[in-house]
Amino acid sequence: MNDGPSVLVVEDDPVLGPALMQRLRLEGFRPRLAASGTAAVEALAGGAPPHAVVSDIRLPDMDGEALYRHLLDSVGALPVYFITAHGQVDQAVRLIKAGARDYLTKPVDVDSLVAELRKACEPDAAADAAALGAAPAMRQAEAVLRKAARVDIPVLLTGETGVGKEVAARLLHAANRADRPFAAVNCAAIPRDLVESTLFGHERGAFTGAVASSPGLLARAGTGTLFLDEIAELPAEHQSKLLRVIQERVFLPVGGREERRFEARLVCATHADLAACVAAGTFREDLYFRINVVEVRIPPLRERPEDVSLLARRFLDDAVARFGLESRALSPAGLAALADHDWPGNVRELRNRIERAAVLADETVIGPADLFPEAGLDGPPVAGTGTLDEALTVATRAKVEEALRRAEGNRGQAARLLGVSRTTLWKRMRELGIG
Structure with a gap:
């Protein structure tokens, strides 16, 4: 029995649809054909979601955009490839911007399609496809990060606390430096008198208590990535030293005599308005321009509601696996409560609520009272008659x-x-x- 990746083919052409099915079977996939948007919706409603979707952009009962919205709502982000005629390319481009993987013009280059499907259905690729989220703003941010990964330039990640800036930094790192070190630090958490030693390292005897030499984060990052979170909190006296590192690509450990090369990619993050910090005189303007070569804003969760259910299900699966729990699911009412919440703590708050509910819920189906116990939603039932x-x-x-x-x-x-x-x-x- 074929146990290859499953692919839903949505195509009403009586020649192209069966031809794609036959080729995909020969290539080891498990294809399923739907001749309309309605048939595709029905196919998605039963059983596990497919690994990928190949769909004509124009169907007898709905267009590609309507089908793609349904995909996001029902099964979350999947690798989706649209087939389009030359006159529909504008619509296909809109779908790519919204998060679809790619489009193919007719006549379809089936060899290229098979190669793309193989790449998209690799185990790591499926998890990576929605690493940041399914919302258009997150897919756009991910696309920018992947482009920036091709060259060694500083990247600045901005956004509220808890939106997932370190997740974005790790995605950037994994894009082309996954086998190299990832060194991270929150600048706000370093004691002021230890900032220089933490970043640049120190030699033995450099100061009282320095009984041995210690490499700093710049050295530990090697040829990988150095992630400086909350960069706005870096003390002024150390901002000039970081600026020289970026300009000259060298640094001097505390108490050292020989400069060392800095070869890592620099990624900075902040929830502060750095331009306002520059205007206020608390952040160097020249450093701001150096670290802000590519800026990527990670929007708050309230601006991307389509990501709430996707991330909630992912966090729940992670919690079940990590804590060794029996399988759990979110009830429709629980999902509705999540959708209604404003998420002042963003993705971090969502993860915390999901993990707490997974551990403390009495039932395997998680509802609003498990997710928001502070709201007192588990009170006694209301007595009386009526509908x-x-x-x-x-x-x-x-x-x-x-x-x-x-x-x-x-x-x-x-x-x-x-x-x-x-x-x-x-x-x-x-x-x-x-x-």
Whole structure:
């Protein structure tokens, strides 16, 4: 029995569809044919998702963009290849920008398609395809990082705390230096009197307590990557020394007499507005321009809601494997609660909530009360008769009013207690007639 990678082929052409199926079988794939968008949706609804999708951009019942949106919503990011006529290339380009892997013009170069599918279906490639997320902004950020990886230039990652800047730095590192060291440090966490030694290293006897020589992070990074997180926190007296490292590609350990070569790629990250820091005189303008050759902004999670369920499922699978737990799943209500949350802590908060729920949940299906225990969503059931909708309305009203009472009328605090955004709370209050 063929146990190769599964490929969903969405093609209504009675000649091209079967021809692709036959070739893919011969190449060791497990293809499945859907002759319409509806048939593709039905195929995706049953069983495990395919390893990749090959689809005509124009189908009898929907276009490629509608199908791609459904793919993202139902199974997350997959390698998707669209087949297009020359007159549809603009639409194909839009889909590539939205995260599709590539497009092929008719007549299809099947050899190239097979080669691309083999590459996309490799075990590591599947995990890497959505390393940062499925949202268009994240796919665009990933594309920029992969381009920047081709040459040795500094990269600056910006974004709020917890958005995943180190994950982005590691993706950049893995793109062409995976077999080399990755040295990372949070500049805000280094004691001020140890910054120079931590970065540049020191020789024996360089200062009191230096009983042996120690290589710093610049040396440990070797020909790999040096990641300086929260670069805005680097003390002013050390900013000039880092600038010289970037300009001259050499550094001098504390107490040393011979300069050493710096051969790693420099990646910096910050949640601060560096331009404002320059204007305020706390960050050197020349250093800012040196580290900001390529800037990649990692958007907060609230700006990429399509990534919430994708990352939540990934974190849950990771937690189950890491902690040796029995299989767990997120309930529809749990996913809805995640989608309603504003995520002030971004991806870091999402991971923490998922891991805590995975460990502490009493059931194998994780719901809102497991994810947001501070909201008190696990109270007693509401008694009474009536329809399910009526019972839900009564329960929702009771919970909203209780949260408002606990927050003494502060809607922001009440929203946090309920684990929803202020906008969602306001909508619920309006629907329920709560003043």
